[in-house]
Amino acid sequence: MIAKVLIQWHTKHGRKNLPWQKNFDPYHIWVSEIMLQQTQVATVIEYYQNFLKKFPTILSLANADIDEVMQSWSGLGYYRRARNLHDTAVMIRDSFKGQFPNRYEDLIKLPGIGRSTAGAILAFSFNKKYPILDGNVKRVFSRLYGIEGWSGLTLVEKKLWGIAQELLPDKSIRIYTQALMDLGATICKKNNPECPQCPLIKQCLAFNKKLTHLIPASKPKKDLPIMDTNILLIENAKTILLTKRTEKKVWQGLWSLPEVDSTDPRVWVKKNLYIHQSQIITQGTKTATFSHYKLRMHFTHLNVQIKNDMNQIKNTIWMPLEEIEGAALPSPIKVLIKQCYKLK
Ligand code: SF4
Incomplete structure (x- = not known):
């Protein structure tokens, strides 16, 4: 029927x-x-x-x-x-x-x-x-x-x-x-x-029975665990440094911003890039919510002047800012970059 x-x-x-x-x-x-x-x-x-x-x-x-x-x-x-x-x-x-x-x-x-x-x-x-x-x-x-x-x-x-x-x-x-x-x-x-x-x-x-507002029941809410990460938004001549996430964890296979252990970004930059100088533009925290956890991203946006094209790190590219929109980046990362540059 x-x-x-x-x-x-x-x-x-x-x-x-x-x-x-x-x-x-x-x-x-x-x-x-x-x-x-x-x-x-x-x-x-x-x-x-x-x-x-x-x-x-x-x-x-x-x-x-x-x-x-x-x-x-x-x-x-x-x-x-x-x-x-x-x-x-x-x-x-x-x-x-x-x-x-x-x-x-x-x-x-x-x-x-x-x-x-x-x-x-x-x-x-x-x-x-x-x-x-x-x-x-x-x-x-x-x-x-x-x-x-x-x-x-x-x-x-x-x-x-x-x-x-x-x-x-x-x-x-x-x-x-x-x-x-x-x-x-x-x-x-x-x-x-x-x-x-x-x-x-x-x-x-x-x-x-006038129950359409109650059925179906919503998923019971529970507090999601929070994970913290330090990420770097490194800019050089209107390009941004991206690294390929090769490990078998979240965002595997996508380009993303470098994730670092240290909370002092200059340590990582000095170790991994040949630069003349670097300057911190801004620092902050953004939180992205996933189905099973929240990711709190402590980010540092900095400008560098690299000495030459050499990167010492594998699987990295300098991506022109205007290509970010169409690139295969995780959406919280794309949003973060766009916010830092006030892009729509
Ligand atoms: S099936 Fe959905 S749309 Fe149809 S009467 Fe029931 S609640 Fe309304």
Whole structure:
């Protein structure tokens, strides 16, 4: 019943002209699904089109240098998604002869593909009867069935997956899946859902009990641990020194500002750069919040005059200031640089 209502609703009200809806190519669907994991449709469209222009096939992505992939991802944030895309493309090239797998058991083993993403690929690309349960769909089901707990709790999530499975129609799985996504994104919004426009209003427990503002429950707040780091924004003739983060930790593979042990920046500068002189422009602290911790960045912005082009440190570049915007830098670092230079 619910599936039937949603499928009918989609005919009139669903989104049908998104760029990844042109064909059911699993490569296209996969790229769009990964981009949409943490980002709104309106932002994703341009990135998606540019990404496919640069990497039109899964083989072109697998054979690309990871730096190129990161560069194309620049601005979308959550760079782990880009690394996972590349790793998965390589695995599909090497273990599946370049053909996108169409079995759930294979998809779920690929980096960055969870149960919901696998379901979306199987439903859209292979017309298979598999459920999805992204954030929007969790919200719709929680309200529809009046499920009050936070959807990140194992028991609640299990219940939601049960509903997702139960509601699957035997036919029109593609339209049904798209309709669910569309309803969550355009009608059953987090704040102020547009219930009078909703095709499921009669069945919706949260609406009927006037609980839409309480369901779904928010994630319980807890104090995040704080980590401190000292970073240097070193400027030389309108260029900025960047280092490549090669270690397996946060921001791996991205360019960033040098992170140093000492709180006295001149110690590091003297040791690592051939300079005539250096001058501190400003010092301060900025805090970036991540899902599991807060990063308190104690930064020093300084100007140096280097003697020649020689750097003694590996994996560094002097990047012109005007290229910072388009570069693959972590967003808190990009924001910090832009604030220091009062760039928009
Ligand atoms: S009636 Fe309102 S709360 Fe219920 S599913 Fe529809 S939009 Fe969401």
